[in-house]
Amino acid sequence: MTAFMDRPPEDASSTDEALMLAFRDGDHRAFQLLYERHRGPLFRFLLGSVGEHATAEELFQDTWMRLVDARQRYRVKARFTTYLYRIAQNRLIDHYRAKRPTERIDPEDGRYGATTESSGPAAAPEREQSLIAMHRAIAALPLEQRTAFLLRNAQDLSLEEIATITGVGRETVKSRLRYALNKLRAALGGIYGPVA
Amino acid sequence: MDQSPDPASNREALPGETVDRAILDYAERALHDEHRTSPFWIWPVSAAAALAICVGLFSQIANFVAPPTVVIMAPGSSAEPGLPPAPAVGADLDPVSSGALGDPTEQLIEQLRAARSADDPQRFATVLAHAEARGIELSLDRDLRDWAVRHGLASAQP
Secondary structure, three states: OOHHHHOOOOOOOOOHHHHHHHHHOOOHHHHHHHHHHHHHHHHHHHHHHHOOHHHHHHHHHHHHHHHHHOHHHOOOOOOHHHHHHHHHHHHHHHHHHHOOOOOOOOOOOOOOOHHHHHOOOOOOOHHHHHHHHHHHHHHOOOHHHHHHHHHHHHOOOOHHHHHHHHOOOHHHHHHHHHHHHHHHHHHHHHHHOOOO | OOOOOOHHHHHHOOOOHHHHHHHHHHHHHHHHHHHHHOOOOHHHHHHHHHHHHHHHHHHHHHHHHOOOOOOOOOOOOOOOOOOOOOOOOOHHHOOOOOOOOOOHHHHHHHHHHHHHHOOOHHHHHHHHHHHHHOOOOOOOOHHHHHHHHHOOOOOOOO
16 A cells, blocks of 8 residues: 555645655645646746746756656655755756857847737836846846846745755855846846845 | 736746646656556565575576485495495385385385285395385284294294
């Protein structure tokens, strides 16, 4: 008899870690709950990192499939979020390695989602223009700073968790965040005022 | 200012439905395949098969290290020191080594009876010696004992 059968079925109030353990032991419903919970935040992280919807979808799908494939090796050593984003971060690194090393995301080329492509500045409402400006400013950040910023602000992860995901020390994460925020302040100060 | 989420932006900031379906199907298929390839009886069967293989391998290794020896005893020789020399007997006098089934004592008694019927004291003595060499104590019935006593092959005491 599997461990899953010995436990009560997981529901929406279960922790991420309990859901992942239940999925590991054969509970597909637990995976659905996990997926619903992290679908949006993870996709936005990847989209913010690569700036292209199609590429983000590809990395997003690959991240979840790797999670599925690695389920039997899953042990609760940290928050599930750290585990999931570590997989995503590894996929991002693979993605950037596969690209030409000199290629950078051009914040002016409108690749940050279809919305920016279809919305000319003259026709866009004020709020949308602000969002576009923010996306472009984030896309203009160096990769390491962009990753740290997205994990910290979009996913609300701790410095330690970001350090674990990105494989660097806590102080390095702090430094990257400080640089990222300074650049965003400089780019968006005229629109938002001081950036937190 | 309207603070409600912009529908277009939200739609673009989420994966497409096809991607959702692909991921959920992948997870479901993975679980299904896992259960299909590992039915509940697979572990006992696998364990039994593994044990049989191990036993077979062990036997092969043991045979390789110490191959079974076949001792062909010359007439009059003995495999064990301290025992009297084994008589030269034919395969028909050795029901155990010849693969005959049944109680060896009964087989020897039958051979004694055959020697008695054939009135062959030499053959009778050979069977007795063979039984003694094998450490088998034979209990002769009255007819056999009397016949053996008459031919000096046994004492009068039972």
